[in-house]
Amino acid sequence: MSALASFKIEVASMQSFIVYFAHNNTQISKRMASDLSTNLLTEQASWLQEVTPSFSSVLISYDLHHADYYRAKQFITQQCNFLLSSQIPENTHKKNQLSNKSKSKNTASKTHIIDVCYNHPDALDIEHIAKHANLTTDELINLHSNLTLSVDAIGFAPGFAYLTGLPPALQLPRRNTPRLKVPAGAVAIAQQQTAIYPEESPGGWHIIGLSPATLFDAHTSPYSLFKVGDSVTFNAISLDEYQRQITDKKRVVS
Amino acid sequence: MTVKVFEVIEAGLFTCLQDLGRQCVSQYGVGQSGALDETSFLWANWLCGNDDNSPCLEILLGGLTLTVLCDTQIALTGAIAPLKINNKLVDSWRSHHVKSGDTIVIGQSTKGMRLYLACRHGFYATPTFNSVANNARELLGGHQGDGSKLIVGDALYCHKSSHLKNDSERQKIAPIQAYPNFELKRVRFVRGYQGNTLPTIDIQRFTSEPYRITQQQDRMGMRMQGAGLKMPTTPLDSEGICYGAIQIPPDGQPIIMLKDRQTIGGYPKIGSVFPLDCFALAQAPINSKIYFEEIDVLEAQRLMQLHYAKLTLLKNKLKPD
Numbered sequence: 218m219s220a221l222a223s224f225k226i227e228v229a230s231m232q233s234f235i236v237y238f239a240h241n242n243t244q245i246s247k248r249m250a251s252d253l254s255t256n257l258l259t260e261q262a263s264w265l266q267e268v269t270p271s272f273s274s275v276l277i278s279y280d281l282h283h284a285d286y287y288r289a290k291q292f293i294t295q296q297c298n299f300l301l302s303s304q305i306p307e308n309t310h311k312k313n314q315l316s317n318k319s320k321s322k323n324t325a326s327k328t329h330i331i332d333v334c335y336n337h338p339d340a341l342d343i344e345h346i347a348k349h350a351n352l353t354t355d356e357l358i359n360l361h362s363n364l365t366l367s368v369d370a371i372g373f374a375p376g377f378a379y380l381t382g383l384p385p386a387l388q389l390p391r392r393n394t395p396r397l398k399v400p401a402g403a404v405a406i407a408q409q410q411t412a413i414y415p416e417e418s419p420g421g422w423h424i425i426g427l428s429p430a431t432l433f434d435a436h437t438s439p440y441s442l443f444k445v446g447d448s449v450t451f452n453a454i455s456l457d458e459y460q461r462q463i464t465d466k467k468r469v470v471s
Numbered sequence: 472m473t474v475k476v477f478e479v480i481e482a483g484l485f486t487c488l489q490d491l492g493r494q495c496v497s498q499y500g501v502g503q504s505g506a507l508d509e510t511s512f513l514w515a516n517w518l519c520g521n522d523d524n525s526p527c528l529e530i531l532l533g534g535l536t537l538t539v540l541c542d543t544q545i546a547l548t549g550a551i552a553p554l555k556i557n558n559k560l561v562d563s564w565r566s567h568h569v570k571s572g573d574t575i576v577i578g579q580s581t582k583g584m585r586l587y588l589a590c591r592h593g594f595y596a597t598p599t600f601n602s603v604a605n606n607a608r609e610l611l612g613g614h615q616g617d618g619s620k621l622i623v624g625d626a627l628y629c630h631k632s633s634h635l636k637n638d639s640e641r642q643k644i645a646p647i648q649a650y651p652n653f654e655l656k657r658v659r660f661v662r663g664y665q666g667n668t669l670p671t672i673d674i675q676r677f678t679s680e681p682y683r684i685t686q687q688q689d690r691m692g693m694r695m696q697g698a699g700l701k702m703p704t705t706p707l708d709s710e711g712i713c714y715g716a717i718q719i720p721p722d723g724q725p726i727i728m729l730k731d732r733q734t735i736g737g738y739p740k741i742g743s744v745f746p747l748d749c750f751a752l753a754q755a756p757i758n759s760k761i762y763f764e765e766i767d768v769l770e771a772q773r774l775m776q777l778h779y780a781k782l783t784l785l786k787n788k789l790k791p792d
Contacts, residue, residue, distance in 0.1 A: 228663040230743030231771040233713040235664060258498065269497040269711030271735045276497075276711025281775055286768055370709050371500040372735030375609050378500075379709070416610065433499070435599045435611055441499040 222249050222304060224297045226290060232266075233278040234293055246273035247369060249300055251446030255324045256296060264289065270445040271370040326446040331413070333362070333404050333426040333451045334459035342392075342423035346406065350386040358453055361387070361425060366411055368447040376415035376433025378443040383409055395421030402428045404451070426451075429462035473595040475540045476629040479621050480574075483534035486621040487605035488596055488614045489587075490526045496600045497734040503714060504604035504612060505730050507690060507753035508585050509746075510782070511549035511651055515589035517786050518546035518566040518643045525593025526603045528621070530586040532579060535621075539573040543629060544591035546643075549651065550583025550754060565644040582653045583754040592630035606731050608691065641791030648785060655755040658682075658727075659745040659766045660717060664710075665702065666741035673700060674765060677741070681760045682725065684752070690731035692718075693752060695761075699723030702739040709735040715744035717763075725763075727752065745771050747778060 222240040229235040236253060238246040254270035257277065264283035269276040279289045302308050335343060335358045347357040366380035383406060391407045396419065399405065403414045405422035414420060415432035428451075432442050443449070454462075489512065492505025506512035506529055516525045528535070533552040547554050547563040554563050555576040561567055563586075569575065580586060596603040596614045605613030605620070613619055614627060621627075662674065682697035702719045712718070716728040718738040727744055729752075744752070745766065755761070766774075 227667060228661060228742075228768050229711075229740075230663060230713045230715055231661050231745055231768060231775060233663075233743070235710060235713075254498065258495065261495075266494045267497045267503070267711070267713070268495065269734055271710050272708035274708070274710045276713055278713055281772060282779070285772055370735055371498065372709060372733055373500065375500045375611070435501075440496075440501075440600075445498065 222246055222301055224249070224301065226293060226297070229276060230278070232281050233276060234290060236275045236277065236293060236297060238273045238275075243273060244367075245304075247367070248446065249273070249304075250275050251326065251444075252300055253296060254445060256300070259324055262292070269372075271372065326444070326448070328365075328448040328450070329443065330450055330452050331428055331430050332454045332458070332462065333428045334454050334456055335361075335426040336456055337427040337459060339400050339403065340424055340426045342405075343425050346387065346389065346423055346425055349389055352386070357387075357425075360384070361411075362451045362453045364450065366449045368443045368445055368449060369410075371441060371443060371445060374415060374418060375435070376441045376443070377412060378432070378441075378449075380411040380449050381409055383411060389423055391421040392423060395419055399424065400427065402430065402432075404428050427459060429459055429466065431466065472631060473628045474631055475626050476543055476590055476594070477537040477575075477627040478540060479535075479623055479625040479627070480538055481534060481536035481576075482621040482623055482625070483530055483532065483577075485531040486528055486535055487607070487619075488526050488594055488612070489529040489604050490602055491524045492604045492730060493600045493602045497711060500734055501600060501611065502606055502609060502732060502734055503730055504602065504606045504690075506587065506604075507730055508549055508587070508651060508750045510649070510750055511585070511754075512587045513782070514564070514645050514649050515546045515548040515587040516593070517789060518548070518564070518645055519544050519589045519591045520566075520643075521589060521591065521593050525589065526596065527594065528588040528627075529605075530577060530588060532584060533577050533586060534579060535575075535577045535588070537575045537627075539569045539571055539575065540626075541629075542568070542570050544568050544642075545575065546589050547577065547586060548589075548645065548649075549586040550580035551653075552580040552586055553578035562644075564650065566642040568642065583651060584756065585753050590629050595628040595630050604730075608731060643789050643791055646785055646788070648781075651754045652751045653754055655748070655751045655759060655761055657764045658748045658752065658761045659764045659771070660715070660742045660748075661745065661768045661771050662742040662765055663768075664716070664740035664742060665707075669702070669741060674741075676700075678763050678765055681762055684755055684757055684759045684761070686757050688757070690729060692729050692732055693727045695725045695727065697724070700725065700741065702741075707737045707739060709737040712736050712740070713743055715746060715749045716740045717742055717744060729753070746775065 238249040240246040267278040366382035399420035404426040407422040610618040680698040682695040687694040
């Protein structure tokens with residue numbers, strides 16, 4: 218019989234709470250955080266101002282014109298209790314209820330297959346990473362493109378997702394000197410995470426490849442390609458294929 | 472239907488379009504943005520008869536010159552700076568009618584840091600996530616939709632022209648109680664996040680020593696400098712950062728997170744600054760010395776509701792000139 222998840226609700230500000238989920242298996246506590254976030258954002262209570270899931274926590278800010286400390290805390294507690302009870306095997310009907318609801322509203326977690334060109338000239342650190350991991354570049358590409366990573370947080374920039382799941386061999390600290398410019402689409406790693414830079418920006422992570430995927434579009438739903446709770450695997454593509462996809466994208470935009 | 476209302480002759484250090492910001496977007500990694508001094512922003516709109524959320528220009532330190540391209544009504548609030556219409560010095564914190572061909576010159580501020588300029592019916596720009604609030608780092612919002620600040624030669628648009636055909640639409644003057652607190656001495660905060668596990672003695676030390684507002688400040692946040700605070704070194708997963716959050720990085724010097732802050736971060740936090748004091752911080756001069764003061768969350772809510780009630784009362788009493 219697996220242990221139940223637990224939660225605690227802390228004050229974060231005059232008008233915010235932060236919920237921390239805990240479980241021996243962090244996959245479960247992270248799942249609860251993404252589920253809570255999805256439920257709250259789907260319900261769209263009039264007093265909700267922000268819901269920020271990140272790893273096993275959810276920050277919730279509310280509008281004081283429409284709710285106060287007690288009302289918000291009570292609502293959040295109810296939502297958390299419901300989530301927790303749906304984890305109990307006897308309550309599979311609740312779990313199904315939740316999963317059907319999320320499927321119908323298209324809010325269920327997705328698995329993404331993301332194309333990456335590992336032999337792009339801008340994949341500046343691939344040799345350094347391979348050397349650190351004691352692998353050939355081909356072995357590194359094979360390893361990285363066979364991982365299933367989880368989207369644990371989105372932040373730093375719009376659409377910038379922190380993908381967790383790198384094996385210890387691929388865990389490097391951030392670069393000593395960040396680069397002033399990392400190209401849009403750069404797939405980069407640091408410590409336990411992989412990320413894809415949605416736009417050109419400064420960056421201190423090690424660039425392993427380039428992806429033609431669009432990570433963020435401010436004017437088209439779902440806005441961010443990734444959602445906290447989604448899964449990602451990478452698919453190696455050739456430089457020609459990468460160039461073709463980029464050209465196609467530019468053609469659509471213009 | 473939108474109308475070209477101003478042409479930028481001098482842009483100032485950092486002038487951008489703001490409103491009350493974005494909501495329910497942090498899950499995309501998009502920040503809140505919005506006016507740093509919300510109260511002054513609201514007053515600029517009320518003086519022009521606008522809705523609460525009409526876009527205004529947020530002007531850092533002043534230095535803005537505009538040519539008027541169509542008749543409208545304007546109001547300048549926030550920091551105190553000389554305001555001239557056609558070379559004649561006029562008052563801030565009240566509305567003025569301006570005609571096509573007029574010149575508006577806003578000089579350097581002498582008190583406070585941020586000014587707000589409203590025009591009748593509000594400025595117009597294509598919204599992003601239902602807001603025109605500028606976010607330079609995210610390349611979103613603003614008058615051109617890409618997070619850029621105003622530069623010389625830019626055109627600004629408003630929703631429609633405002634011809635005052637007769638004198639019945641008189642000008643409004645804000646009461647003196649509306650002005651920002653330019654002499655901020657204490658910054659109230661609600662303890663939260665990792666602050667609840669801090670020993671009381673650390674909080675007592677934190678609130679009994681002065682902190683200085685450093686030059687390292689912008690719309691994202693404000694670095695303070697003082698005795699410092701030592702937080703537990705257990706690494707934290709990144710978590711959502713709310714408005715006013717007080718982050719304590721490894722060097723122990725607090726950073727107060729403001730409207731253009733990143734949505735998540737892994738530094739410990741001791742709680743968050745009370746919103747009214749966040750607005751006041753945006754007007755406090757660099758090198759100001761303040762003391763942090765802890766207040767209870769319920770007390771904070773009570774004070775905020777009182778503030779809303781007071782604002783409504785003052786707004787309803789707005790007398791025309």
